[in-house]
Amino acid sequence: MNVKEYISSGIIESYVLGLSSAEEAEELERMCAAHSEVYQARSIFEEQLERNAILLGVQPPKKLKTLILSEIEIDAELLASKRMPAVTEEKKTPLIFNFTPRLWKRMAAAAVVLLATSTILNFYFYYQYDKYNREYSNLLSAKKQQDTEHEQMQKAMQGYATTVNVMADTNMAVINLHGMHNHPEYSASVYWNKKSKDVYLMAKDLPPPPQGRAYQLWAMMDGTPVDAGVLDWNNKNWLTPMNKVSAAQSFAITLEKEGGSDSPTAGSMYLVSNP
């Protein structure tokens, strides 16, 4: 019989429906392993049968599901409890006994063996428990670290989004600030929305302020400096919103004590813009 004849002989159907003899079943499994056409033909019939069985299925009574699932649950719990260490097992001896000393000896020996086994098992389970516990806390700290990183990413993304929005606004004027004679290499930009009066500072190229100090922005109007806010150094990589400024001829940045000053400290002027 060639493969084609074999496939159409009805043996596949007979096997799938459980009607073939042991030898026929063995032969078919061999044929399936050797010829993918046979395997495929079997799969096709199986799928066909499954489809039909589902199509022609009969809904069993609802209570059956509850019954079966509760039995499964009991079995699952039993299974789980079997995996736990049995601590008190060796203590379970029947209450009333009338045995010879010989038997007692044997039973004592058996109890010792049980106790030893149980002890070993306890160690084993404790080891497992400890291992999983460590793995769990490692996972937990990895997760925490990821969360922190995620939060930082989010913040950065928000910062960049603000930056892009601000820069895209056509009412925005860009005012460049240059380093004074003491720091000619410093530069920063003020983004000033003349319509909404919003002010943003981009100070990416400034060095970090010394401990306990902060950069403060000033709006210069007729020679009088008006506080425009202190730069939050954590935000220096993107546009930082500052105080609103309604009118100014130029801007300046000074180094002040943390939290800012009411008026700029003399000699601390770092950057100014051209008027």
Place this chain on the structure above:
Amino acid sequence: MLQSRDASAFNYLYEHYAPAVYGIILPIVNETEVANDIMQEVFLSIWKKIESYDPAKGRLFTWMLNIARNASIDLLRSRSFQNARKNQPLMETVNWNSGYHVMQPEIDAIGLNKLLEKLKEEQRVLIELSYFKGYTHEEIAEIEGLPLGTVKTRIRNALIQLRNLMK
């Protein structure tokens, strides 16, 4: 996932296959109460034996079908159910010491049984005896007074017919 005995996966399995499995059991045992018992037995043994399911030997459903059919046939045999069903007075069958004293009307044309109606009588009988009653080919040869080879060929042809009737 199922093979690691996950109860929620089993819940899904039940939702998906319970009607199909019930449709296999019912036409074999022909009694709702009995079929309900077998259903419990079958799904519990699916749960317990899931590790022994070998995908190389066929689809999960095929495996379940065979568990369901075997359990149903086993019951037919152990309770000599077939005697009770063949128009014998109830008195003679009371000794099966179970709760099923009242026979229900036969449940016809349910599940895979539905497909049988369209087969030729001769083929229908063979499928009935082998698949639904669980007789071996040898037993059928004896019942029908046919050579074993003929029985085998005819059953296979009947199965091919049955397959052609499927969607």
